[in-house]
Amino acid sequence: MADLPFGDRTDFDAADRGFVAALSPAIVKTDGRVVWDSDSYGFLAQECPDTAHPSLWRQGQLCVKQGLYEVTDGIYQVRGLDLSNMTLIEGDSGVIVVDPLLSVECAAAGLRLYRDQRGDRPVTAVIYTHSHADHFGGVRGVTDGSVPILAPAGFMEHAVSENVYAGTAMNRRATYMYGPALPRSPEGQIGTGLGMTTSTGTISLIPPSKDITHTGQEETLDGVRIVFQLTPGTEAPAEMNFLIPGRRALCMAENATHNQHNILTLRGALVRDTRVWARYLTEAIALFADQADVVFASHHWPTWGGQNIVTFLSQQRDMYAYMHDQTLRMMNKGMTGSEIAEAMRMPPALEQAWHTHGYYGSVSHNVKAIYQRYLGWFDGNPAHLWEHPPIEQARRYVECMGGREGVLAFARRYIDDGDLRFAASLLNHAVFADEHDSQARSMLAEVYTRLGHGAENGTWRNFYLAGALELTGDVVPANLDSATSPEMIAALTVEQVFDSLAIRVDGPKAWDERLVIDWRLTDLNQRHRTTLSNGAFIHQADPPPQPADLTLTLTKQQLLGLLTGQPADGIEHEGDMDVLNRLTAVLDDPDPAFAIVTP
Ligand SMILES: [Zn+2]
Secondary structure, three states: OOOOOOOOOHHHHHHHOOEEEOOOOOEEEEOOEEEEEOHHHHHHHOOOOOOOOHHHHHHHHHHOOOEEEEEEOOEEEEEOOOOOOEEEEEOOOOEEEEOOOOOHHHHHHHHHHHHHHHOOOOEEEEEOOEOOHHHOOOHHHOOOOOOOEEEEOOHHHHHHHHHHOOHHHHHHHHHHHHOOOOOOOOOOOOOOOOOOOOOOOOOOOOOOOEEEOOOOOEEEEOOEEEEEEEOOOOOOOOEEEEEEHHHOEEEOOOOOOOOOOOOOOOOOOOOOOHHHHHHHHHHHHHHHHHHOOEEEOOOOOOEEOHHHHHHHHHHHHHHHHHHHHHHHHHHOOOOOHHHHHHHOOOOHHHHOOHHHOOOOOOHHHHHHHHHHHHHOOOOOOHHHOOOOOHHHHHHHHHHHOOHHHHHHHHHHHHHHOOOHHHHHHHHHHHHHHOOOOHHHHHHHHHHHHHHHHOOOOHHHHHHHHHHHHHHHOOOOOOOOOHHHOHHHHHOOOHHHHHHHHHOOEOHHHHOOOEEEEEEEEOOOOEEEEEEEEOOEEEEEEOOOOOOOOEEEEEOHHHHHHHHOOOOOOOOEEEEOOHHHHHHHHOEOOOOOOOOOOOO
């Protein structure tokens, strides 16, 4: 760390370049409730304290900068008013908005800030670069949907599908990853590496009116010619980069930002593909680099200058390619994920480039993700094939180490020796063997706090500190609940609606039920059949004629209402309505506040 180039101020110059105006105060509210407050991070102006990793502190100082910035002639960015950036491209008669942030309130505040400086230009089009909510959730803050909205093919399916199946678990883990319950202070939350944190306003979703389906596709919006590169399976399943030839400006969406990104985000998701990611970066350089004087993205600050652009994109590309190839090389020599993660050394030339550092992703967890993508959770060692689950294992370890006194004494020794990683393992066993052991809890909280303060990765820091907080206080339930946004729910396909119902069936409770329900959706002109048998809720579209226990004729809105507990008033039916009650009787509710650091 000592040899990191802290004297190199290039990133600070780039993050300040083109500054036009700041939002003051930098607070966004809705109905009196604060949904965004970057002033609360004012302490980052101080020197790095010993409660933070200097490299992450530096990243926080860069990410916290907020306001309107000119990228190049006729292209502006609102930065630091949400986790992500909103880009504004001026056209003949108005302005095109790229990625309208996560919350409606923040997007509206960003657009106001822009208009205060650049005049009251109407929004003439919207572009979503990819299917993550921090790039579309604020759309109703900039348009009512009466303008063209462009998105990569597959956008709608992926925009909602991530929240359908594992949404509750992801949201709960996201409270650890982003640390909304942590104090914003030199000892607490200092950012996530990708931005400061997520805003907590209203999430909206307007479906795109036009898909980008292939690389090389050109569109002219408000007089601005745009050339697209489709990059499915990179940072998001539906994502795209684009060039604006007339302005010599390249947008890299979230495929090249000023950090090492996640191959597997710690809140949980499907694992991403480093090989494809690197390949699309190579393609972007070949297609666009010589036609651009600036590259910008939907997080962080731009990079100006032809050679700088090529260096930046090539280093990002090499970083992902190197991690992928070296992980596979070591895997094929028999090393396991945790062994490879420990052995992996990034090339010194890449280490010297700040933007390859693991502020959001990390070499450690990304290498394990690559292993997981190819080989899965099992490392091939039969000792790991059928291990006891955490509580059972903890009880036995504690017994073998001479009871809790022995474990705590060992833990103290490892803490004193500076081996916090093993101390965490020992104390985790003590807490899982007896969750009421307050001494073990406070020792583990101390270890997590020190691990957090030493982490270069923002999300690691937040995970450790959130764990410490919950060990010594209360569990903080998820507040990032995009799954309950009405427009996200309305965007679900009928199949996704039934899928989300199927994963709520309490299997054992439903073992002996057998129900057949036909659903006729009048507004969509669709017929669906659901069958509950052996505890499995099976969905079939366009079913063959066959007697059903109940046939319901309704709209999709009524279907959604029914499944969220509204009465069946006005819904036409044939058969026994009690069938519906028997179905809801076997539904289970997810737990948005499940325990993580305790049993
Ligand atoms: Zn993003």
